[in-house]
Amino acid sequence: MQTNIYETNYKAYQPYMLLDFTFSFEKDIAHDDICRTIIEIMEGIHIGRYVDFKNRNTHGYDGVMMFKLLILSFALFGYTSTRELERLCKTDIRFMFISQCQTPSHMAFERFIKDDLTMPIEDIFYDINKYIESHISINTDALCIDGTKYEANANKNTFIWRKNTIRNRTKRWRKTLLCIQRINSYFKGMNINVHYSLLKEPSIDYLLTIADKVELYMKNQNIQFVYGKGKRKSDIQRIYDELKENAIKLWEYSIHLDMLQGKNSCSKTDPDATFMHMKYDYYNHTNIFKPGYNIQIGVSDGIIRNIYVSSDGNDLKAYIPFMEKYKQAYGELPHKTPADAGYGSYDNYSYCKENGIELYMKYSGYYKEREKATQKNQFKLIHFKRDEKNQFVCPAGHTFELDKETIDTRGIYQKKNRMLVNHHCQDCPMRSQCTKSKTGRTISYCEELDKFHEEVKRNVQSEEGIQLMYQRSNETEGTFGDLKANQKYDRIRRRGEAGVRLEIYLVCIGHNLRKYHRLKMKSEKQVKGMLNIIN
Numbered sequence: 001m002q003t004n005i006y007e008t009n010y011k012a013y014q015p016y017m018l019l020d021f022t023f024s025f026e027k028d029i030a031h032d033d034i035c036r037t038i039i040e041i042m043e044g045i046h047i048g049r050y051v052d053f054k055n056r057n058t059h060g061y062d063g064v065m066m067f068k069l070l071i072l073s074f075a076l077f078g079y080t081s082t083r084e085l086e087r088l089c090k091t092d093i094r095f096m097f098i099s100q101c102q103t104p105s106h107m108a109f110e111r112f113i114k115d116d117l118t119m120p121i122e123d124i125f126y127d128i129n130k131y132i133e134s135h136i137s138i139n140t141d142a143l144c145i146d147g148t149k150y151e152a153n154a155n156k157n158t159f160i161w162r163k164n165t166i167r168n169r170t171k172r173w174r175k176t177l178l179c180i181q182r183i184n185s186y187f188k189g190m191n192i193n194v195h196y197s198l199l200k201e202p203s204i205d206y207l208l209t210i211a212d213k214v215e216l217y218m219k220n221q222n223i224q225f226v227y228g229k230g231k232r233k234s235d236i237q238r239i240y241d242e243l244k245e246n247a248i249k250l251w252e253y254s255i256h257l258d259m260l261q262g263k264n265s266c267s268k269t270d271p272d273a274t275f276m277h278m279k280y281d282y283y284n285h286t287n288i289f290k291p292g293y294n295i296q297i298g299v300s301d302g303i304i305r306n307i308y309v310s311s312d313g314n315d316l317k318a319y320i321p322f323m324e325k326y327k328q329a330y331g332e333l334p335h336k337t338p339a340d341a342g343y344g345s346y347d348n349y350s351y352c353k354e355n356g357i358e359l360y361m362k363y364s365g366y367y368k369e370r371e372k373a374t375q376k377n378q379f380k381l382i383h384f385k386r387d388e389k390n391q392f393v394c395p396a397g398h399t400f401e402l403d404k405e406t407i408d409t410r411g412i413y414q415k416k417n418r419m420l421v422n423h424h425c426q427d428c429p430m431r432s433q434c435t436k437s438k439t440g441r442t443i444s445y446c447e448e449l450d451k452f453h454e455e456v457k458r459n460v461q462s463e464e465g466i467q468l469m470y471q472r473s474n475e476t477e478g479t480f481g482d483l484k485a486n487q488k489y490d491r492i493r494r495r496g497e498a499g500v501r502l503e504i505y506l507v508c509i510g511h512n513l514r515k516y517h518r519l520k521m522k523s524e525k526q527v528k529g530m531l532n533i534i535n
Contacts, residue, residue: 078487
C-alpha cells in the first residue's frame with residue numbers, strides 16, 4: 001500500500017502536538033484524596049496570617065502556596081526532603097495544581113522553611129489541632145503520654161564528655177605550669193630578670209602573652225625557628241612550641257565546655273544533642289551512647305495534641321514542662337494522663353495533685369512489688385511487711401525506728417524524708433544477707449510519696465485504669481510505630497534544637513492530617529450508607 005502526501009510543507013518531525021494537557025481539580029483529583037482535606041484545613045485556619053511575608057522578595061513564590069505544598073508532602077509521605085518537593089512539583093498532579101504549574105527549586109523551599117516557618121510552626125500546629133477538634137469528636141479528658149529517643153543528625157565519634165573534658169583540661173594546665181617554670185628557669189640561666197606567675201586557673205590570653213614575649217626575645221637574639229628532619233631546635237624553641245601546643249589544646253577544651261552549656265555530653269556536629277542509650281547500636285553493637293533528642297508526645301484519640309523536644313534523656317523532668325506547654329496552648333489541663341513508669345516521681349505526683357490531675361502514672365518498682373518474695377529478694381524494701389502501726393518489719397521480725405527527719409529541697413516540691421534505723425542487726429543471723437552497715441540497716445522513707453503510690457495502684461488496677469493503660473499503649477506506641485515503621489521516619493535530618501523542633505512539628509502535623517482525613521472519609525461513608533438505606 002502506498003501513501004501519498006499532498007502537503008507541500010510537510011515535515012516528518014512535528015515540534016509540538018496539538019493535544020490539550022490542561023487538567024481540572026474537580027475532574028482529575030479524586031474526591032477522597034487527602035489533597036482536598038489539606039486545602040480545606042489551610043483555608044479554615046487562614047494560614048496566610050502565619051507566613052512572614054517580610055522575607056519574601058518581589059520575585060519569590062507565594063508563601064501560602066509554598067506552605068500548602070510543604071504540608072501536603074508531609075501528610076502524604078511522613079517526611080519529605082526539599083529535593084523531593086522539587087520533584088513532586090514537576091510530576092505529581094496534586095502538587096502541580098496547588099503550585100499552578102510553577103516549579104520551585106529545592107533551595108526555594110529551604111529558604112521558605114528557614115526564613116518564614118521557624119517561629120510560627122508551633123502556633124500552626126495548635127491551630128490545626130483546634131480546627132480538627134471542632135470538626136470531629138475527640139476525648140480531651142485523657143491525654144496519653146510517652147516519649148522516644150530519636151537519633152540526631154550527627155557524625156560518628158564526635159563525643160564531648162564533660163568529665164573527660166574537665167579532667168584533660170586539668171592535666172593540660174599542669175603541663176602548662178611546668179612549661180612556664182621551664183621558661184622562668186631558662187631566663188634565670190641567661191641572667192634575664194623575667195619571671196612569669198603561675199596562675200591557679202587556665203588563661204589562654206595569659207599563655208599567648210607569654211608566647212609573644214618569648215617570640216620577641218628569640219627575634220632580638222637572632223634565634224631562628226627551625227622545623228623539619230635533620231634540624232636541631234634550640235631549647236627555647238622547644239619550650240615555645242610546647243607552650244603554643246598547650247594553649248591550643250586549652251582553647252579547644254574551653255570551646256567544648258561552651259558547647260556543653262551545662263550538659264554532661266554533646267556532639268561536635270550537633271551541640272544541642274545529648275548522648276543517650278538507643279535500642280540499636282551501629283558501633284559494633286557495643287551498647288555505646290549515640291547523640292539524640294528525647295521527643296515527648298501527648299495523644300488523644302489518635303491525634304497528637306502536644307509535643308515537647310528535650311535534650312534530657314530522662315522522662316521524669318519532661319512531664320511538668322510538657323504539661324505547662326499544653327496548658328498554655330489549650331487553656332486547661334486534662335484530667336487523666338496515663339503514662340508508663342518513666343514519669344512516676346514525687347514532683348510529678350505533686351504537680352498532678354496541685355492541678356487536679358488523677359494519678360495514672362506508674363512508678364519505678366511497680367511491677368517488682370507484685371513479684372513473690374523469695375529467699376533472694378526478701379531483703380528488698382518493697383518486700384518488707386508492715387505491722388499494725390504501719391512500721392516496717394524486716395524478714396527477721398524486727399521493727400525499724402525513726403532516727404531523723406530531713407527536708408529534701410533538690411526538686412521542685414519539698415519532700416519530707418524519714419530516716420529509719422533497725423537497732424537489732426548486731427546479733428541478727430541474717431545480717432550478712434541484709435546489710436553491710438556497721439550501725440544496722442537503714443531506710444529512707446517518704447510517707448507522702450508512699451500515699452501517692454497507693455493511690456496510683458488503686459487507679460491503675462481499677463477497670464478504668466486498665467482501659468486507660470491499654471489505650472496509652474495502643475495510641476502512643478502506635479503513633480511512634482506509625483511514624484518510624486510505616487512512614488520511615490526513624491532519624492532526625494536537621495541539626496540544632498530549633499531545626500529539630502521545626503521538623504518534628506511538621507511530621508506530627510502530617511500525622512494528624514492523615515488521621516483526620518481517614519476519620520472524615522469514614523464518617524462520609526457512614527452518612528452515605530445511612531442515606532442509601534433511607535432512600
